[in-house]
Amino acid sequence: MHFKPRATEALANATLQANLRKFQxxxxxxxxxxxxxxFGLELFEKLRGEGAAIRDxxxxxxxxxxxxxxxxxxxxxxxxxxxxxxxxxxxxLIDICRRYGVKKAIKSKSMLSEEAGVNEALSAAGxxxxxxxxxxxxxxxxxxxxxxxxxxxxxxxxxxxxxxxxTHHHRPRKDDIPSMTREAREVLRQHxxxxxxxxxxxxxxxxxxxxxxxxxxxxxxxxxxTLPRVHVCITGIEKVLPTLEDFSTLLRLLTRxxxxxxxxxxxxxFTGPRGRHDSDGPEHMVFILVDAGRTNLVGGDxxxxxxxxxxxxxxxxxxxxxxxxxxxxxxxxxxxMGSVLTPSYVGLEKALDLPHAATLCGACSVxxxxxxxxxxxxxxxxEKQVERDLRPRAEMAAIRLWSWTAQHPRLYxxxxxxxxxxxxxxxxxxxxxxxxxxxxxxTRGRYFPAPKSRRTFRALYAARPKGLPPAL
Amino acid sequence: xxxxxxxxxxxxxxxxxxxFAALKLLEAANYEIVVPEAQTCCGQPGWNSGDRxxxxxxxxxxxxxxxxxxxxxxPSGSCAGMIRVHFLEVFRDEPFLLARAERLAARTxxxxxxxxxxxxxxxxxxxxxxxxxxxxSCSGLRELGVKAQPRQLLAKVAGLELVEMEECETxxxxxxxxxxxxxxxxSAMAEKKCANIEASGAQAVVLGxxxxxxxxEGRMRARGDSKTRVxxxxxxxxGVKEE
Numbered sequence: 060m061h062f063k064p065r066a067t068e069a070l071a072n073a074t075l076q077a078n079l080r081k082f083q084x085x086x087x088x089x090x091x092x093x094x095x096x097x098f099g100l101e102l103f104e105k106l107r108g109e110g111a112a113i114r115d116x117x118x119x120x121x122x123x124x125x126x127x128x129x130x131x132x133x134x135x136x137x138x139x140x141x142x143x144x145x146x147x148x149x150x151x152l153i154d155i156c157r158r159y160g161v162k163k164a165i166k167s168k169s170m171l172s173e174e175a176g177v178n179e180a181l182s183a184a185g186x187x188x189x190x191x192x193x194x195x196x197x198x199x200x201x202x203x204x205x206x207x208x209x210x211x212x213x214x215x216x217x218x219x220x221x222x223x224x225x226t227h228h229h230r231p232r233k234d235d236i237p238s239m240t241r242e243a244r245e246v247l248r249q250h251x252x253x254x255x256x257x258x259x260x261x262x263x264x265x266x267x268x269x270x271x272x273x274x275x276x277x278x279x280x281x282x283x284x285t286l287p288r289v290h291v292c293i294t295g296i297e298k299v300l301p302t303l304e305d306f307s308t309l310l311r312l313l314t315r316x317x318x319x320x321x322x323x324x325x326x327x328x329f330t331g332p333r334g335r336h337d338s339d340g341p342e343h344m345v346f347i348l349v350d351a352g353r354t355n356l357v358g359g360d361x362x363x364x365x366x367x368x369x370x371x372x373x374x375x376x377x378x379x380x381x382x383x384x385x386x387x388x389x390x391x392x393x394x395x396m397g398s399v400l401t402p403s404y405v406g407l408e409k410a411l412d413l414p415h416a417a418t419l420c421g422a423c424s425v426x427x428x429x430x431x432x433x434x435x436x437x438x439x440x441x442e443k444q445v446e447r448d449l450r451p452r453a454e455m456a457a458i459r460l461w462s463w464t465a466q467h468p469r470l471y472x473x474x475x476x477x478x479x480x481x482x483x484x485x486x487x488x489x490x491x492x493x494x495x496x497x498x499x500x501x502t503r504g505r506y507f508p509a510p511k512s513r514r515t516f517r518a519l520y521a522a523r524p525k526g527l528p529p530a531l
Numbered sequence: 532x533x534x535x536x537x538x539x540x541x542x543x544x545x546x547x548x549x550x551f552a553a554l555k556l557l558e559a560a561n562y563e564i565v566v567p568e569a570q571t572c573c574g575q576p577g578w579n580s581g582d583r584x585x586x587x588x589x590x591x592x593x594x595x596x597x598x599x600x601x602x603x604x605x606p607s608g609s610c611a612g613m614i615r616v617h618f619l620e621v622f623r624d625e626p627f628l629l630a631r632a633e634r635l636a637a638r639t640x641x642x643x644x645x646x647x648x649x650x651x652x653x654x655x656x657x658x659x660x661x662x663x664x665x666x667x668s669c670s671g672l673r674e675l676g677v678k679a680q681p682r683q684l685l686a687k688v689a690g691l692e693l694v695e696m697e698e699c700e701t702x703x704x705x706x707x708x709x710x711x712x713x714x715x716x717x718s719a720m721a722e723k724k725c726a727n728i729e730a731s732g733a734q735a736v737v738l739g740x741x742x743x744x745x746x747x748e749g750r751m752r753a754r755g756d757s758k759t760r761v762x763x764x765x766x767x768x769x770g771v772k773e774e
Contacts, residue, residue: 063713066713066715066716067715070715070716070719378701378702378704378720378723379716379720382704382716382719382720382723383716415708415709415712415713416709416713416716417706417709418669418702418704418705418706418707418709418717418720419579419669419706419707419709420669420673420701420702420706421669421670421672421673421674422669422673422700422701422702424673425673435620438578438579438581440581441579441580441581442581442582442583443581444581445580445581445582445583446581450580450581454580455582458576458577458580458582458585459577459582459585461572461576461577461585462572462574462576462577462582462584462585462586462588462589465540465571465572465589465592466571466588466589466592468568468569468570468571471571475540475543475544478544479544489752491749491752491753498711499714500710500711500712500713500714500715500717501710501711501714501717501749502714503714503715503718504714504715504717504718504719504721504722504750504753505718505721505746505749505750505752505753506748506749506750506752506753507745507749508545508745508748508749508752510544510545510546511545511546511547511548512546512547512548514547515543515544515547516538516542516543516544516547516550516551517538517543517568517570519547519551520550520551520566520568521568
């Protein structure tokens with residue numbers, strides 16, 4: 060199913076619409092604005108520039124920084140594995156499970172594991188995956204994908220969650236959020252203590268030290284990365300940063316852009332497995348660095364997308380996302396970043412709607428902490444669709460007919476004169492067209508206002524008396 | 532000083548009075564006004580649809596028509612943004628045209644931007660009795676930085692009081708071909724805009740782009756509001772009445 064039919068369902072989903080309204084008025088956008096104002100608007104602008112420059116520096120020599128990361132990480136006792144595809148990432152993970160006799164894996168949030176379908180692959184291999192981020196946990200119970208990269212269960216109501224907990228926890232229904240959270244903690248605690256493997260994502264990889272970083276608020280990430288015998292950090296190859304100093308700049312940007320926090324509740328850097336003198340930490344630590352389409356963007360006209368630090372600001376500020384929610388976008392990443400990433404990673408021909416599912420209003424690129432020109436990238440994807448002949452014939456014919464006519468001013472004058480008269484007839488006495496021929500989509504939910512004059516500006520201007528004020 | 536007025540295809544067809552209002556404002560500022568009679572479209576529909584060839588042909592036509600002017604003034608943030616920002620990308624691989632596009636871009640202004648920044652002697656003859664609210668169109672706001680200028684000019688209109696609505700910078704849902712590809716979403720976005728306009732208590736919403744104007748007016752009437760007026764800023768500033 061494509062974006063459009065999903066969006067139609069989303070517009071009719073009352074719970075989702077209520078949640079989106081609340082999200083818009085009191086959610087991350089307002090929190091970000093407050094955090095940016097406190098930081099100082101001009102300083103934050105400068106910081107965005109620095110963030111973009113750091114990401115560009117990382118990407119310009121991505122191979123060198125990854126090698127450096129690997130050397131440092133291996134020097135600290137971690138293993139570094141590479142997966143070219145999403146499937147290969149799952150295979151590597153299952154190999155690790157077999158090698159260490161893993162039966163149960165606890166997970167902290169990882170968008171890459173969503174990309175790769177890690178949970179399905181683990182289950183098929185006889186390993187039980189348990190999501191421990193509260194939002195992701197709720198969705199695992201509901202068997203649904205996330206609808207936001209930071210607030211994955213945004214589309215769920217409190218009542219939905221109460222019902223899920225009642226069904227899956229076999230305990231009396233609770234209706235207040237603190238009790239529900241406490242119940243989830245109790246259930247998850249058993250999993251934390253009994254799991255053999257912890258799977259985390261990685262917000263960043265630090266080449267200088269061979270460390271992985273996760274930026275979280277719930278504390279589950281710290282348990283996932285320290286309690287089980289084995290820790291696997293699975294993330295994209297583009298997440299590498301040269302130095303810890305670079306990381307500190309991006310951290311300032313990330314938390315403010317994502318949730319409006321000056322810093323998140325937990326910032327965890329993991330550098331190698333448990334050392335001889337350490338009192339905790341995993342015995343084995345593995346990084347799985349996944350390509351899955353990323354190198355195709357390196358060095359090309361879409362490379363700026365790889366700057367992305369997954370803060371979610373673009374979707375928070377996107378009026379289309381706020382109207383239809385995340386599931387409409389059909390894959391792991393919603394909103395403007397998803398509309399660029401999905402066709403880039405899954406295939407241009409598999410997501411024809413997405414690059415067009417934006418008004419190019421620019422709210423995303425203004426909010427983006429690393430200044431990704433998202434509207435321009437969406438437009439470039441539209442251009443690639445045209446180049447590869449992937450647009451509907453009628454659409455291309457209409458665009459080319461318009462353009463050709465507009466290149467011939469006399470013909471254009473005739474066409475617009477006819478259009479003005481025709482549209483005025485359709486508009487009737489109140490000048491509002493209820494059914495627009497060749498534009499029926501427009502009139503799904505609104506009128507098309509007819510021209511106010513039977514003659515075009517050009518015709519009126521040409522006919523105006525010289526030397527006199529123009530007649531209206 | 533010769534000022535070229537690019538009225539835009541939507542004003543030409545849908546609201547000629549806005550073109551004449553712009554003309555009146557520029558004439559009142561004592562400029563020699565040039566209105567190239569063969570002007571049509573800036574190429575934005577093709578450009579945003581991914582059809583570089585279509586955009587290129589129309590962009591070149593526009594440069595031919597306007598490069599003799601000292602300034603190009605456009606009563607639309609989105610078409611001015613096309614010329615000032617996007618032409619440079621349209622001509623990326625055409626160095627000769629790119630140089631001409633760069634020269635033209637540097638002289639191109641959205642109407643209120645021009646009146647507030649360049650034509651400092653501009654007289655605002657308009658009058659409007661009542662409360663209005665201003666909708667910031669996306670391209671004007673984020674590509675050109677049009678924000679304070681229309682408000683400064685509206686403040687000079689006798690009898691007009693400006694109140695700000697919630698989310699005045701949020702897209703109304705037009706988005707060019709978006710409005711005819713995703714009609715339902717586009718209308719839902721327009722509905723939010725109309726609700727914010729209504730909540731502001733304004734008798735009219737004033738804006739600077741025809742796309743937003745048609746979208747907001749179309750939704751406004753469809754939701755049963757026949758009173759709130761939807762006006763282009765040029766009409767309010769020039770005191771031109773709707774016919």
